[in-house]
Amino acid sequence: MASNDTLAERLLAGDKRALARAITLVENDDPLGWEVVQEVYPHTGRAALMGLTGPPGAGKSTLIGALTRARRAAERTVGVLSIDPSSPFTQGALLGDRIRLTEHFLDAGVFIRSMANRGALGGLSEAALQAALLMDASGKDDVFIETVGVGQAEVDIIGHADTIVLVLIPGSGDSVQALKAGVMEIPDIIVVNKCDHPLTDTVVREIRGVLSLAPQRGWRVPIVKTEAARGLGIDALIEQLELHRAHLEEEGTLEERRRRNLRSEVIAICANRMRRRLEEALHEDDGVFRGLLDEVVARRIDPASAATTLLERVDAAEAAPHAGG
Amino acid sequence: MASNDTLAERLLAGDKRALARAITLVENDDPLGWEVVQEVYPHTGRAALMGLTGPPGAGKSTLIGALTRARRAAERTVGVLSIDPSSPFTQGALLGDRIRLTEHFLDAGVFIRSMANRGALGGLSEAALQAALLMDASGKDDVFIETVGVGQAEVDIIGHADTIVLVLIPGSGDSVQALKAGVMEIPDIIVVNKCDHPLTDTVVREIRGVLSLAPQRGWRVPIVKTEAARGLGIDALIEQLELHRAHLEEEGTLEERRRRNLRSEVIAICANRMRRRLEEALHEDDGVFRGLLDEVVARRIDPASAATTLLERVDAAEAAPHAGG
Numbered sequence: 323m324a325s326n327d328t329l330a331e332r333l334l335a336g337d338k339r340a341l342a343r344a345i346t347l348v349e350n351d352d353p354l355g356w357e358v359v360q361e362v363y364p365h366t367g368r369a370a371l372m373g374l375t376g377p378p379g380a381g382k383s384t385l386i387g388a389l390t391r392a393r394r395a396a397e398r399t400v401g402v403l404s405i406d407p408s409s410p411f412t413q414g415a416l417l418g419d420r421i422r423l424t425e426h427f428l429d430a431g432v433f434i435r436s437m438a439n440r441g442a443l444g445g446l447s448e449a450a451l452q453a454a455l456l457m458d459a460s461g462k463d464d465v466f467i468e469t470v471g472v473g474q475a476e477v478d479i480i481g482h483a484d485t486i487v488l489v490l491i492p493g494s495g496d497s498v499q500a501l502k503a504g505v506m507e508i509p510d511i512i513v514v515n516k517c518d519h520p521l522t523d524t525v526v527r528e529i530r531g532v533l534s535l536a537p538q539r540g541w542r543v544p545i546v547k548t549e550a551a552r553g554l555g556i557d558a559l560i561e562q563l564e565l566h567r568a569h570l571e572e573e574g575t576l577e578e579r580r581r582r583n584l585r586s587e588v589i590a591i592c593a594n595r596m597r598r599r600l601e602e603a604l605h606e607d608d609g610v611f612r613g614l615l616d617e618v619v620a621r622r623i624d625p626a627s628a629a630t631t632l633l634e635r636v637d638a639a640e641a642a643p644h645a646g647g
Numbered sequence: 648m649a650s651n652d653t654l655a656e657r658l659l660a661g662d663k664r665a666l667a668r669a670i671t672l673v674e675n676d677d678p679l680g681w682e683v684v685q686e687v688y689p690h691t692g693r694a695a696l697m698g699l700t701g702p703p704g705a706g707k708s709t710l711i712g713a714l715t716r717a718r719r720a721a722e723r724t725v726g727v728l729s730i731d732p733s734s735p736f737t738q739g740a741l742l743g744d745r746i747r748l749t750e751h752f753l754d755a756g757v758f759i760r761s762m763a764n765r766g767a768l769g770g771l772s773e774a775a776l777q778a779a780l781l782m783d784a785s786g787k788d789d790v791f792i793e794t795v796g797v798g799q800a801e802v803d804i805i806g807h808a809d810t811i812v813l814v815l816i817p818g819s820g821d822s823v824q825a826l827k828a829g830v831m832e833i834p835d836i837i838v839v840n841k842c843d844h845p846l847t848d849t850v851v852r853e854i855r856g857v858l859s860l861a862p863q864r865g866w867r868v869p870i871v872k873t874e875a876a877r878g879l880g881i882d883a884l885i886e887q888l889e890l891h892r893a894h895l896e897e898e899g900t901l902e903e904r905r906r907r908n909l910r911s912e913v914i915a916i917c918a919n920r921m922r923r924r925l926e927e928a929l930h931e932d933d934g935v936f937r938g939l940l941d942e943v944v945a946r947r948i949d950p951a952s953a954a955t956t957l958l959e960r961v962d963a964a965e966a967a968p969h970a971g972g
């Protein structure tokens with residue numbers, strides 16, 4: 323317990339290695355990690371939490387690199403959390419992307435961390451949010467979370483940011499259609515990166531058309547053109563990030579938004595733990611489960627009835643006293 | 648119970664109205680609906696279950712319309728299940744899309760149904776799979792399930808098909824990137840629709856490049872060019888659908904795939920029911936929950952500790968005898 327106290331203390335003092343260690347504990351679902359979060363939580367809530375999402379190849383890492391450079395120039399400290407999608411056959415390419423952040427690796431005011439999606443979707447989103455809290459507690463002024471905008475887990479992660487930035491490029495026809503059809507939520511800021519491309523104005527016009535159809539809220543979603551690789555448009559993006567934050571604070575919606583986010587975080591943690599319990603109860607080597615599945619495959623018991631039987635079993639196991647820890 | 652027996656019997660006899668009624672019951676989570684599924688389940692497993700996914704605007708409905716026409720010409724009966732994404736401001740447009748299927752509404756050998764995504768994501772996927780079983784039991788030879796390829800719930804639904812078709816168009820840069828990065832799974836068949844577009848060959852070349860990097864399986868994923876609105880390429884697509892089915896049957900993988908799908912369906916139903924219990928236990932007007940949330944927002948209790956407290960409460964409520972039904 324004493325060494326754990328020290329870890330939390332060192333983290334609060336801004337020690338990079340303590341932060342790295344705490345995130346590893348959380349990522350490994352180590353109870354010590356949860357204890358650290360519990361201890362430092364009263365010191366969170368100060369950082370500006372920004373989520374960047376968008377299709378792979380939109381240049382999110384490069385953009386975050388450029389944002390980090392600009393924030394450092396303004397003497398702000400930065401945390402970056404990159405959520406790696408599970409990539410069975412192109413991991414190299416994605417890691418290569420992240421290399422664009424290397425110039426910041428030696429800067430004490432910058433902390434960069436990647437988290438891999440190792441199949442355990444709910445688990446990843448849970449760990450990512452805890453990691454963001456740890457970065458916040460360690461005194462980072464700005465925390466950027468980067469996810470690929472595909473899949474519910476990624477959406478869950480990004481949903482917890484104060485400001486959500488969607489990064490598109492010329493050629494992002496599918497994302498524009500998804501916005502238009504209402505299957506992708508309208509973010510707070512839209513970036514069109516790689517704006518040196520000749521089709522930039524076409525995609526900007528399409529996005530503007532979609533936004534004009536969207537219900538009007540207090541905040542008018544800006545479209546910012548950037549060419550992150552050359553640092554172009556970054557100042558304009560930072561201005562919009564600050565305007566959005568000021569808007570949240572003026573309207574008093576920052577607290578409201580954070581309450582809603584924390585509420586869904588608590589529920590997500592509960593649901594994820596329940597699901598884990600279920601999966602533990604349903605080992606492949608569980609004879610009853612396998613027998614039931616055989617019956618379902620043979621079309622003798624329907625899936626819903628099989629689920630009812632299994633849930634009764636899980637409940638009975640829950641009601642019985644736990645063996646071991 | 649007698650009238651319920653009759654509903655199942657009429658459904659098995661191929662009565663369209665009985666099928667519609669049973670799907671409505673399942674969609675409304677009416678216990679009678681689950682009873683019908685239970686009763687007819689032994690008569691399922693005969694239909695070829697095909698899932699079509701892809702970005703909005705790719706022409707999936709038009710393609711299914713063309714496929715339906717071709718299957719009817721071959722004297723096969725067809726069921727179509729369209730999953731509507733929640734669209735806050737463009738519902739009209741999406742419904743307009745579906746109008747392309749109207750020519751089949753009066754055909755007794757075709758059954759078309761839309762299901763809306765009313766926020767209850769897990770619930771929708773559960774209801775959709777039950778609806779597919781009901782179509783299968785009612786004697787449809789081919790069942791097409793159409794979803795927008797965004798979000799985990801849609802992926803869950805499509806994951807239960809025997810054959811998964813991804814529909815893209817020239818301009819689907821984001822989807823091609825998602826395939827390339829490994830964040831979108833490689834389907835069984837890829838369609839490039841609207842192939843009258845000048846950029847068709849570019850996107851086909853990009854897709855071919857992605858497929859050449861993917862790990863080789865027994866089945867070589869074909870790319871089929873269609874122009875569904877004019878019925879072009881539909882025969883080639885049907886040929887590939889039949890080849891894939893023959894491949895599954897020859898390799899004995901159809902049974903294996905269905906076992907895996909049924910397994911995850913059973914688990915998904917369990918997890919969904921557990922989550923629903925949790926949400927019922929956590930009403931907004933639940934004083935303890937609100938009090939805990941207040942503490943989390945005030946940064947006095949961290950989200951994970953709040954989750955632990957809540958789960959203990961839910962478990963205690965589960966262990967106590969249930970009041971009412």
